[in-house]
Amino acid sequence: MIKNILKGIKAYAGTFKLISKLGLWKYFGVPMLISFLTASSIILAAYTFADNFAYYTSKLWIWQWGKDTFFLISEILSGIIILVLGFILYKHIVMALSAPFMSPVSEKIENHLSGAPKDHHRKTSFTEQLWRGIRINVRNLLMEIALTIPILLLSFIPVIGIGASILLFLVQAYYAGFGNMDYTLERHFKYHESIKFVKQHRGIAIGNGIVFMLFLLIPIIGIILVLPLSVTAASTETVTLLKNQNKLVPHDL
Numbered sequence: 374m375i376k377n378i379l380k381g382i383k384a385y386a387g388t389f390k391l392i393s394k395l396g397l398w399k400y401f402g403v404p405m406l407i408s409f410l411t412a413s414s415i416i417l418a419a420y421t422f423a424d425n426f427a428y429y430t431s432k433l434w435i436w437q438w439g440k441d442t443f444f445l446i447s448e449i450l451s452g453i454i455i456l457v458l459g460f461i462l463y464k465h466i467v468m469a470l471s472a473p474f475m476s477p478v479s480e481k482i483e484n485h486l487s488g489a490p491k492d493h494h495r496k497t498s499f500t501e502q503l504w505r506g507i508r509i510n511v512r513n514l515l516m517e518i519a520l521t522i523p524i525l526l527l528s529f530i531p532v533i534g535i536g537a538s539i540l541l542f543l544v545q546a547y548y549a550g551f552g553n554m555d556y557t558l559e560r561h562f563k564y565h566e567s568i569k570f571v572k573q574h575r576g577i578a579i580g581n582g583i584v585f586m587l588f589l590l591i592p593i594i595g596i597i598l599v600l601p602l603s604v605t606a607a608s609t610e611t612v613t614l615l616k617n618q619n620k621l622v623p624h625d626l
Contacts, residue, residue, distance in 0.1 A: 554581070
């Protein structure tokens, strides 16, 4: 597992060079815009609604002394909660809506690595790619929420909370990497087959997702570059896995 996680992380080396070599930057314009607008909306929502939630939460403090302090604490916690929930949604929204733009990028990387002809195109349409992206990411979102809630509860327990926080980060990383790998898998596997494949190689998904999540900590630049770099890294590793398992089936022209 650890070896595969490191592979997923190391796959980011050379991504800038590969993107430039294949002339892929032009495909990232719309996904970058989607990423920036989604992240901006989440930050704006946290700023706008934190006061509202704090107003109702502060009513729980029935004493007059310390009321302002309790309101401030409630406001900060409300903002943090909105941001956490928002960024859980963020990656799934961005990856789902970007699917029709990221799939061609993944395909060009696959053609480059496998030596397939450049005019080799898959049969799925823009709509089919979008639907596949939405379906995968809604499924992953529900699974992530189901795992996140009990982990969050464990995080309040002293000592255990430290391990729970790390586990929560790894869960989010896994589903981020999952979405990035599926841009390649959608050309080779059906929905359930892709889920099975990623589970078998969850270390690669986690490694890819770890860097994805860390990029989000970089103001503005991270949000803009996270998708191009993470998708490129995931595509190279996924193609390698498929080639090693003789599952890189040629597409119909």
